[in-house]
Amino acid sequence: MNIVVQKYGGTSVGSVERIKNVAKRIIEKKKSGHQIVVVVSAMGKTTDDLVKLAYDISKAPPKRELDRLLSTGEQISISLLSMALQAMGHDAISFTGPQVGIRTSGRHTKSRIEGIDTTKILDALNEDKIVIVAGFQGVNENDDVTTLGRGGSDTSAVALACVLDAPCEIYTDVEGIYGVDPRLYPQAKKLDTVNYEEMLEMASLGAGVMHPRAIELGSKYNTKILVASSMLDLPGTIIKKGEHNMEGQSITGLAIDNDETMITIRNIPFDLNITSHFFSQLANKSINIDMISQSAPIDGFINISFTAPTSDLEDAKIILSAFEEKHPGIRILINENVSKLSVVGVGMRSQSGVAAKFFQLLSDNDIQMLMITTSEIRISCIIKSKDRELAVTETAKAFDL
């Protein structure tokens, strides 16, 4: 069998005309001798609108109900796409995530795919149907509908490609993966290829073009992923295993994340039990801590700064208040006006001086670094949000991205 999994994002199915365009592209692919499984996202801004509706009704909508609501967006687009294909004379069938046995575990709104039962999909393909699957959703052990986190349709598509042992084509509203989000830096260069490791870092650090978990799965199963335009017939970018893609480049790309909040707690008694208990409480609430730095103890007290997604701030505040009640001497500072700027590249492994160059260019532009972390292939720093445009442009120029 010559199966291919294609995924079309929200903008690409954002109107009747666009759905028809997608249908035509699918038919062309089928005519070239492929069996096609298509994953689609909700139309345009549907998911945003649904989230807004939920929060208009309730300050803290129950996550189970939120998942049920959000999963409806993709149900509209799968059925419309199936109708479009059938109107064009091609047999197609749409399925929700639960219908094709996309089993998930973990918390509502942040679930992870555990496994997929391919029986229904393979049966439909054998009947020469085009199979359309709703992205972003699955079903948990209680038979409740779950979602995979915003942007999760990429993960649905790659997961399907992994279990069907097929390549995955992600069609979107840009021509591929660029060194920098082309909306932030229009001169950005498109990458022909990028390896899983770099793409995973970029995606996790805020390059919203791909859902990080999709890259994790692709890497685990060695599934080739193409990212390309849903409108133009251009080569796009291939995400695959491999070493460096551009000889001599120390940095492959940069990412900026504006959804992090920096929290600083001053005057914490220097006691590992106190610190670990505090972070365990955040973990129990599934709050994803990103960067952490701790000052050296002075007179038995330390300061700790950390960052967490702004969407988790309300949950974090409850834990912070309880911590303050227990340790009244502490001082809590919350700074939402920060951005995390990261540069990523496997070239950093073999080239020295990248950090020095990065810090120098920020300093030359009077951009303050509030926190820094590094790994073997990335450097991230927290900067003030007001500096982000300048920081992106100057970093992109300096590293020729």
Ligand code: ADP
């Ligand atoms: P879709 O709805 O197709 O899933 P997304 O909005 O999730 O599309 O992702 C595509 C967007 O990702 C682009 O419009 C672009 O602005 C953004 N983006 C962020 N970083 C990058 C990057 N490095 N390369 C390409 N696009 C990027």
Ligand code: ASP
């Ligand atoms: N519709 C979902 C979202 O907007 C999933 C996706 O588009 O990938 O986040």
Ligand code: MG
């Ligand atoms: Mg997306």
